[in-house]
Amino acid sequence: MLSQRVGITDITINYHRPLVNGRRIWGSLVPYGQVWRAGANENTTITFSDPVTIEGKPLDKGTYGLHMIPGESEWTVIFSKNSTSWGSFTYSQAEDALRVNVKPQPTDPHEALTYDFGRIKPDSTVVTLAWEKVAVPFTVGVNTKELVAEDLHKQLRGLAQYSWDGWDDAANYLLDNNAHLEEALQYEDKSIQNEERFENLLTKARILDALGRKEDATGTRDKALTRATPLQLHLYARQLQGQKKQEEAFAIFRSNYKKYPSEWFVHTGMARIYSAQGDFGNAAKEMKTALASAPDQQKSYVDGLVRRLEAKEDINK
Template sequence: MKNSLSVLSILAFSFFLTELSAQHFNIHNPIVLPDKSQQSTIIQRIGYTDITISYHSPGAKGREIWGKLVPYGKVWRAGANENTVFTITDDVHIEGQKLEAGSYGLHLLPEENQWTFIFSKNHTSWGSYFYLEKEDALRITVPAVNTDEKKEWMSFDFDHRGRDGASVVLSWGNKRAEFNLSLDIDQIALDNIRKQLRSDAYWEWFSWCQAADYCAEYKINTEEALQWIDRSIALRENFSNWDVKAKLLTQQGDEKGAEAAIQRAVEVGDEIHLERYGRRLLKQEDFDGAEFVFRQALKKNNSYWRAHFNRGNALKGLGKKKDALKAFETAIKYAPEDRKAQIQNSIATL
């Protein structure tokens, strides 16, 4: 009987300890503590495309990094804690190879003189412990170079930024490597522009003008851009949309049509747009054309001091110093006080 009571007492005590242990290690509501390897996010927008890298940044803390803390020949998570995540909102090319829009686990296979960046379709796992090669979306290998300055904290950065791409740099300790990223900026832009023109922008002359001017600036999609600018003109003609049409027709080689378009732009333009156009001609050293445009601006507003001032600059370029002096003197008459000294300096150069 005593033995039976002893066994029951032991079992009861064991149950109590088990319950106490379960309560002690209840992790349903853990608290959040500061990360030793700080969480970092870097975002670069190229055109409409966002490239985001989310990672935890470990510190060197006096340790030898490459070949020691991070072994050569072994897949590493390119950071600390959970996956480093590489996200792109449009298709891109990494070192010439296509990578579709989406999120990827970014891993690194380092060697002494070259690093292989691995983009895995699995981006939700912890570090590289669950990495599977069969889940690779892309691998690219680039040179790893030594640096003079040791970097304490591992970091990703964007470098060599251009209109249609950038390079992504990983650096830590005394080494760094980078890979090039590029995208079809024109196609992505045109797709986005077309979508926007099917929204409220459809009813705005300025939206169609913006879209056409983008094409004119980069000399793309000229045929469709001419349709867009005609839509803008139909909604409300003004200097801006006729000016864009002139640019597009010039790119098509239609010089006669372009000349007619710019003449119409001058006819319907206000003094501010005409003065700006005249300055554009001044930069091109088309002094005759600029002087004519400034005169047209003054027909619309004879007290516009900027038009008098820049007409003086055009006349100066034509060698007509007396006429230039008259234009400058008229500009002083209408100019605000803080601009009169600028005009006086121009008179002095005569």
């Protein structure tokens, strides 16, 4: 048995592994043009926990008997509603759920028949049967975004609905995947109703940005910043730097430095401003101030920044 999760969908193949054992396989032991059980003994089966596509064609969730019709240049892969028979001896085309045609490929020798999952992505994988010197791949697609959105909706009918972070996590997933943005906004509003915080206000601002509501986004983002702790402000400014929004980041660094001069990390923010200006002397001075009161687990990192500044290296690059 072989299993693979794609997104939140489980795919399981249950099969037996015949051996080549010195025999001629294709066109002989396994004839061309005839239905074959794609394994040995009882039905090879494949199970999908959610609806999928096979080579772009839809297939409902469930367990299927997996059969194939080999050909020299093209194979037919069959998903049968009958998954409990012995081999393909009683196979009936009337029980087909789906057929797709695929191209066989040459491969390294495989003494034992093998199935494998390859090219695994969040929404697809390639299933490959390999035996002797032939590989037969077919692509399984999964609508992961929609499945997760549906699953989130179910989860938010449970205990998660009573916390701010359950709704916020769900909204962030939809936002990050550019899916159901209006629903994401509703989720974030419910998060804020439970508890208004920097995190959910900032997420709401990002959703509003994605919806093109720039003015509302700006107002919500400004409100979020008033709820932030000094460290949250600093980390947000670092995120802005990662987004190449240096001036916005530097404005927050300056404000943080002015309001909370006793916090060690605000000095790293000022050091970054000086570094960008080419004032490595003041940058190193600020970073040394940060080093003096930084937590032990941060000292090595900050010390490295000091050395870079002393070497006149811009730490923002």
